[in-house]
Amino acid sequence: xxxxxxxxxxxxxxxxxxxxxxxxxxxxxxxxxxxxxxxxxxxxxxxxxxxxxxxxxxxxxxxxxxxxxxxxxxxxxxxxxxxxxxxxxxxxxxxxxxxxxxxxxxxxxxxxxxxxxxxxxxxxxxxxxxxxxxxxxxxxxxxxxxxxxxxxxxxxxxxxxxxxxxxxxxxxxxxxxxxxxxxxxxxxxxxxxxxxxxxxxxxxxxxxxxxxxxxxxxxxxxxxxxxxxxxxxxxxxxxxxxxxxxxxxxxxxxxxxxxxxxxxxxxxxxxxxxxxxxxxxxxxxxxxxxxxxxxxxxxxxxxxxxxxxxxxxxxxxxxxxxxxxxxxxxxxxxxxxxxxxxxxxxxxxxxxxxxxxxxxxxxxxxxxxxxxxxxxxxxxxxxxxxxxxxxxxxxxxxxxxxxxxxxxxxxxxxxxxx
Amino acid sequence: xxxxxxxxxxxxxxxxxxxxxxxxxxxxxxxxxxxxxxxxxxxxxxxxxxxxxxxxxxxxxxxxxxxxxxxxxxxxxxxxxxxxxxxxxxxxxxxxxxxxxxxxxxxxxxxxxxxxxxxxxxxxxxxxxxxxxxxxxxxxxxxxxxxxxxxxxxxxxxxxxxxxxxxxxxxxxxxxxxxxxxxxxxxxxxxxxxxxxxxxxxxxxxxxxxxxxxxxxxxxxxxxxxxxxxxxxxxxxxxxxxxxxxxxxxxxxxxxxxxxxxxxxxxxxxxxxxxxxxxxxxxxxxxxxxxxxxxxxxxxxxxxxxxxxxxxxxxxxxxxxxxxxxxxxxxxxxxxxxxxxxxxxxxxxxxxxxxxxxxxxxxxxxxxxxxxxxxxxxxxxxxxxxxxxxxxxxxxxxxxxxxxxxxxxxxxxxxxxx
Numbered sequence: 001x002x003x004x005x006x007x008x009x010x011x012x013x014x015x016x017x018x019x020x021x022x023x024x025x026x027x028x029x030x031x032x033x034x035x036x037x038x039x040x041x042x043x044x045x046x047x048x049x050x051x052x053x054x055x056x057x058x059x060x061x062x063x064x065x066x067x068x069x070x071x072x073x074x075x076x077x078x079x080x081x082x083x084x085x086x087x088x089x090x091x092x093x094x095x096x097x098x099x100x101x102x103x104x105x106x107x108x109x110x111x112x113x114x115x116x117x118x119x120x121x122x123x124x125x126x127x128x129x130x131x132x133x134x135x136x137x138x139x140x141x142x143x144x145x146x147x148x149x150x151x152x153x154x155x156x157x158x159x160x161x162x163x164x165x166x167x168x169x170x171x172x173x174x175x176x177x178x179x180x181x182x183x184x185x186x187x188x189x190x191x192x193x194x195x196x197x198x199x200x201x202x203x204x205x206x207x208x209x210x211x212x213x214x215x216x217x218x219x220x221x222x223x224x225x226x227x228x229x230x231x232x233x234x235x236x237x238x239x240x241x242x243x244x245x246x247x248x249x250x251x252x253x254x255x256x257x258x259x260x261x262x263x264x265x266x267x268x269x270x271x272x273x274x275x276x277x278x279x280x281x282x283x284x285x286x287x288x289x290x291x292x293x294x295x296x297x298x299x300x301x302x303x304x305x306x307x308x309x310x311x312x313x314x315x316x317x318x319x320x321x322x323x324x325x326x327x328x329x330x331x332x333x334x335x336x337x338x339x340x341x342x343x344x345x346x347x348x349x350x351x352x353x354x355x356x357x358x359x360x361x362x363x364x365x366x367x368x369x370x371x372x373x374x375x376x377x378x379x380x381x382x383x384x385x386x387x388x389x390x391x392x393x394x395x396x397x398x399x400x401x402x403x404x405x406x407x408x409x410x411x412x413x414x415x416x417x418x
Numbered sequence: 419x420x421x422x423x424x425x426x427x428x429x430x431x432x433x434x435x436x437x438x439x440x441x442x443x444x445x446x447x448x449x450x451x452x453x454x455x456x457x458x459x460x461x462x463x464x465x466x467x468x469x470x471x472x473x474x475x476x477x478x479x480x481x482x483x484x485x486x487x488x489x490x491x492x493x494x495x496x497x498x499x500x501x502x503x504x505x506x507x508x509x510x511x512x513x514x515x516x517x518x519x520x521x522x523x524x525x526x527x528x529x530x531x532x533x534x535x536x537x538x539x540x541x542x543x544x545x546x547x548x549x550x551x552x553x554x555x556x557x558x559x560x561x562x563x564x565x566x567x568x569x570x571x572x573x574x575x576x577x578x579x580x581x582x583x584x585x586x587x588x589x590x591x592x593x594x595x596x597x598x599x600x601x602x603x604x605x606x607x608x609x610x611x612x613x614x615x616x617x618x619x620x621x622x623x624x625x626x627x628x629x630x631x632x633x634x635x636x637x638x639x640x641x642x643x644x645x646x647x648x649x650x651x652x653x654x655x656x657x658x659x660x661x662x663x664x665x666x667x668x669x670x671x672x673x674x675x676x677x678x679x680x681x682x683x684x685x686x687x688x689x690x691x692x693x694x695x696x697x698x699x700x701x702x703x704x705x706x707x708x709x710x711x712x713x714x715x716x717x718x719x720x721x722x723x724x725x726x727x728x729x730x731x732x733x734x735x736x737x738x739x740x741x742x743x744x745x746x747x748x749x750x751x752x753x754x755x756x757x758x759x760x761x762x763x764x765x766x767x768x769x770x771x772x773x774x775x776x777x778x779x780x781x782x783x784x785x786x787x788x789x790x791x792x793x794x795x796x797x798x799x800x801x802x803x804x805x806x807x808x809x810x811x812x813x814x815x816x817x818x819x820x821x822x823x824x825x826x827x828x829x830x831x832x833x834x835x836x
Contacts, residue, residue: 012592014585042595070585072592079596159814167432167488167717170818174430174490177460178497183713201815271692273710292691294709295601299585303720305814385814395622396577396723396803400588402625 001033002104004323006055007040007047008072008139009110009117013153014160014301015312016109016139017066017073022316023107023137024055024063033324038101038408042075044108044117048090048418050097052408065401067313068391070301073403079418081117084124091124093416098125098132100411105133105323109316111140111151115331116355122329135319136331136351139312141298143194146357147349148333152315153298155308155384158198160300161187161242162385164293165202169209169240172289176238182229182280183240184290186273188297190246193217193361195297199242200373201381210236211372214276216246217361218370220255225276226283228371233286241280247272302398306387311344318346342383419451420522422741424473425458425465426490426557427528427535431571432578432719433730434527434557435484435491440734441525441555442473442481451742456519456826460493462526462535466508466836468515470826483819485731486809488719491821497836499535502542509542511834516543516550518829523551523741527734529558529569533749534773540747553737554749554769557730559716561612564775565767566751570733571716573726573802576616578718579605579660580803582711583620587627587658590707594656600647600698601658602708604691606715608664611635611779613715617660618791619799628654629790632694634664635779636788638673643694644701646789651704661694720816724805729762736764760801 006023008016020039027034039053040046046053053074055063066073081087098106106125108118118136125132138145143154165185172183189195193215203209210232214220232239247255256272277290311334318332329351337343365377373381391398424441426434438457445452457471458464464471471492473481484491499505516524524543526536536554543550556563561572583603590601607613611633621627628650632638650657665673674690695708729752736750747769755761783795791799809816 008592012589045595069588071588075595076592077596078593163720163815164714164718166815166818167719168713170487170489171430171713171717174426174494175496177463177493178495180713185714204813204815207818207820274689274692289712290710291712291714292708292710293714294707295586295589295598296582296603296709296711296714299589300582301585302581307814382813387814388808388811390806390808393806395800396725396805397581397584397619397622400584400625 001035002102003035004037004105004107005040005047005098005103006037006107007043007109008074008076009043009108009114010076010078011141011298012072012076013139013141013298014070014156014304015153015309017069017071018309018312019109019137019139019152019316020073021063021066022313023320026317026320030320030324034105038103039074041405043077043079044081045077045079045418047094047097048416050410050412052101053405054408057406058403062401062403067309068301068389069400070299074405080113081120084120091120094121095125095128095130096412099130101408104131107135107137107319109137109139111142111145112356112358115145115351119329119351119355122351133323133326133328135323135327136354137315137319138331138333141195142189142192144192144358146354146359149336149344150334150384152308152312154194155305156300156303157188157195157297158201158381159305159385160297160303161195161199161293162201163303165199165240165242166207166209168291169202172238172240179287180289181233181238181286182277182288184243184273184277184288185241186243186245186290186292189216189244191216191358193244196242196244197361197365197373197377198381200377201385210239212239212241213371213373214241214243214247215366215370216244216248217366219248219250221250222279228369229280230284241276243272243276245272301391301400304389305385306389307384309389314346322348339379339383342386419453420520421453422455422523422525423458423465423516423521424455424525425461425527426492426494427461427526427532428494428496429559429716430490430494431557431559431716432488432574432722433571433727435487435489436727436730437527437555437557437570437734438491439481439484440731441738444735444738448738448742452523456521457492459823461495461497463495463497463836465512465515466834468828468830470519471823472826475824476821480819480821485727486719486807487818488717492823498531499538502538509538512539513543513546513548515830517548519826522549525553525555525737527555527557529560529563530774530776533563533769537747537769537773540769551741551744551746553741553745554772555733555737556749556751559613560607560610562610562776564772564777567754567762568752568802570726570730572612573723574718574721575606575613575715576619576799577723577803578715578721579613579617579711580619581721583617583658583660584625584627586709587620590656590658597705598707599651599656599704600695600706602661602691602695602706603659604661604663604710607634607662609634609776611662614660614662615779615783615791615795616799618795619803628657630657630659631789631791632659632661632665633784633788634662634666635784637668638665639668640697646787647698648702659694661690663690665690719809719818722807723803724807725802727807732764740766757797757801760804
């Protein structure tokens, strides 16, 4: 009976802790076959530095509360392991730490990079003759993992941006007569426009909203954009713009880095929203407001999608069941069985087919004029934002759990620099 | 039996429509004494241009749905009437329109400016011998009306910013090891730091968060600010900064307008968040993220405070009851009876004491170091954010009502330019 290791990787989400709960609760349910679940403090860095957290010190109610607690309860990190030869010392160190703590199961919860790391850990373990079952647990608000129909974390961001834009649109509609006519909301999604597309869900047949979306897939054309905004303001009295932080200009350069710098002279992402608002002001002389949701969108557990929360738990649970079934170097994927009614199931994806593959937004999800979403996109997105799963509230605020995160006693003498 | 006029004024809120519902439902309950409720399309402009909406065309369920619908259902406007002599033509026109439509009750839903307008309308009516009962219905996210303990609209923004900062803090805490160490959230409140103070509610004894607040009441001192941030990062590993859009520098100039311009060379509010983040980056060389919530914070009906929603309805209802009791030139105010348990009642405030008086954040609500809130502030704020009152959801999104807003037939020949 060997122990398990679990770590969170990369940008966190509103529901990644639900996957952690899925892993830990399922491991606990199989305590005849899995010993303890050790979590990496701050992700894979915790494994490299032998800074492990003993999750068995947490009561069942704390683990259960992870299902409604955003962000990474054990800490995450941005730390990319490279190729097996290039990062050989790191991979060997991982195995050394796993051996010291009798870890037989490796669960790595992240996106593209971590799928690659998980695969490489499986490979090095085999190479070194160390028995290890490595399973990747999918997570990314960017929704860009292949094979899986959607990625845990995305549905909640999608629900947040659609709801926020709908609410802001009601506000702007009230104010447009004498004040704000154009509202710009900047959203995440650096390479693929999944989140931008989700902004499009703000409107539906009962709630039409004059929306203009700026996808990272569609090079910014100022003249066409201004014409689209002007047309909406003319017909509806106002216009709401959803813009991806990753919007590119005609030369393929990030708008947020394209010449115009922020107030401090730095080029940095997270400024394309005010930039677009400024263009509207300069060229159309319309009153505007802009918002940049930034971390608010991916941390908003109070508005999580129930579909997303359930699927996040399910992939954590499935990862443990796959590991117990001896499935190595795989990832539980979400397979859509039907749109209406929405039905899904967990299937198994080999990590070779997941690692380093980015799933882009299909071309036919973007409307012909480049500023909206198609019916096909709506059909895909609709079930992912469905259902509410509010956290418990106390004194008016969501009650999120903070774990004790008790350290496991170190067994290795050597320090390891990361 | 005479008709009533109701209009929404200035920036809208998540719950101003609850006040509209309070007015309309209460008037309907007294249909033996009040005829129809006419709403001004786009606020007072609707009255001046005789563009009235017949709310009697809306079914009861639509009016009831206003209780959970954000923003201004009839449209609002930023249009300030000046002194009685200066804006004489406007005031006389209002009375002319009221006379044409037999309006005996004037309900004006807004902040300081509209309280002043409401008072002046009462005065001019008296002067012209036109029988009119004018009652102001309080509303402002800025929470700066006097006499009333708090302003409808504020509690929901307070709940939103506290929740959002708490959620973002969980995110930053997860990422701080290798990535973001400082998160900056810019919030509304141009002159008074009520909303900034509410950010402080993100933390409590169970959920400590290393917060630094930048109030409009405390001149920005870069050195002290950087020292505070550095200390938090050192002790907690990260720091969350809540900054008011109205932050001033030592010379009393708006930071957002003080020399440093935005990317387009414009000075405009709504850029102090990224500016503060830039200072952190330049001087401390720490990774940062920033968010500007803008309209999202005041439109977020999905996260409204139940206390706020109830009080917003109550002031609308009370306004009608006061008018029926013949009380003229008054405003229903919220009086706090006790903190714990929280008890409140509606009292009557004379408009002379409300108009043009700004209630500032008490000095003893701000911590000695200028970067936090005191226990007294917490005691004041706690009940205002309490309770949840979620809207109905359909297909994963809040269902907000859009009224038909049927126009009342015009009776006056003359056009009136606004």
